[in-house]
Amino acid sequence: QKEVEQNSGPLSVPEGAIASLNCTYSDRGSQSFFWYRQYSGKSPELIMFIYSNGDKEDGRFTAQLNKASQYVSLLIRDSQPSDSATYLCAVKKDSSYKLIFGSGTRLLVRP
Amino acid sequence: DAGVIQSPRHEVTEMGQEVTLRCKPISGHNSLFWYRQTMMRGLELLIYFNNNVPIDDSGMPEDRFSAKMPNASFSTLKIQPSEPRDSAVYFCASSLRTSFGTGRTNTGELFFGEGSRLTVL
Numbered sequence: 715q716k717e718v719e720q721n722s723g724p725l726s727v728p729e730g731a732i733a734s735l736n737c738t739y740s741d742r743g744s745q746s747f748f749w750y751r752q753y754s755g756k757s758p759e760l761i762m763f764i765y766s767n768g769d770k771e772d773g774r775f776t777a778q779l780n781k782a783s784q785y786v787s788l789l790i791r792d793s794q795p796s797d798s799a800t801y802l803c804a805v806k807k808d809s810s811y812k813l814i815f816g817s818g819t820r821l822l823v824r825p
Numbered sequence: 826d827a828g829v830i831q832s833p834r835h836e837v838t839e840m841g842q843e844v845t846l847r848c849k850p851i852s853g854h855n856s857l858f859w860y861r862q863t864m865m866r867g868l869e870l871l872i873y874f875n876n877n878v879p880i881d882d883s884g885m886p887e888d889r890f891s892a893k894m895p896n897a898s899f900s901t902l903k904i905q906p907s908e909p910r911d912s913a914v915y916f917c918a919s920s921l922r923t924s925f926g927t928g929r930t931n932t933g934e935l936f937f938g939e940g941s942r943l944t945v946l
Binding site for chain 2: 818
């Protein structure tokens with residue numbers, strides 16, 4: 715079992731819709747959770763991080779964490795074609811420097 | 826401020842040749858990471874430096890790979906001899922690692938360079 719699992723996609727949504735990206739992790743000791751966005755041919759960039767169970771909102775983005783289910787998700791409201799990218803989920807233990815990445819979900823937003 | 830700077834951006838070489846990738850982290854950052862990204866394996870951590878000291882090199886695939894950080898503003902990743910299966914995008918990332926009283930470290934945000942795309946023929 716991979717430490718961080720994501721559906722590779724592509725996830726295709728129409729412009730203006732809500733895109734829901736999901737991630738599960740295996741290590742219950744994981745404490746910090748991150749979503750990175752990576753455009754084709756570019757480097758990953760941080761979108762959001764979340765530590766506590768529940769929702770965290772930042773503009774059109776909402777991160778959701780459920781530690782009991784070992785599940786973290788990213789919702790993108792009012793999806794735009796410019797949101798088309800690969801979204802990488804990453805987790806780490808608080809005491810650790812090591813960020814473990816999932817393989818990413820490719821999102822396509824259709825105009 | 827300049828971000829993480831990597832060179833070269835693209836490298837095409839023949840099997841058996843030595844390859845050296847370079848990285849300049851963000852000034853003031855004390856942690857440096859080398860990652861490799863392929864379609865098959867995603868982003869893999871190769872090595873982690875903290876305050877210029879290699880802390881974890883367990884991700885380095887073989888003895889053909891070596892990394893150095895002679896000072897806070899420069900790191901190299903060397904592959905000698907290179908093989909076709911080394912073809913990948915190599916990312917350098919830096920961050921500022923701090924510890925709080927509870928044992929919680931900082932956010933863990935990594936700032937990535939643009940990557941070095943390596944093709945070994």
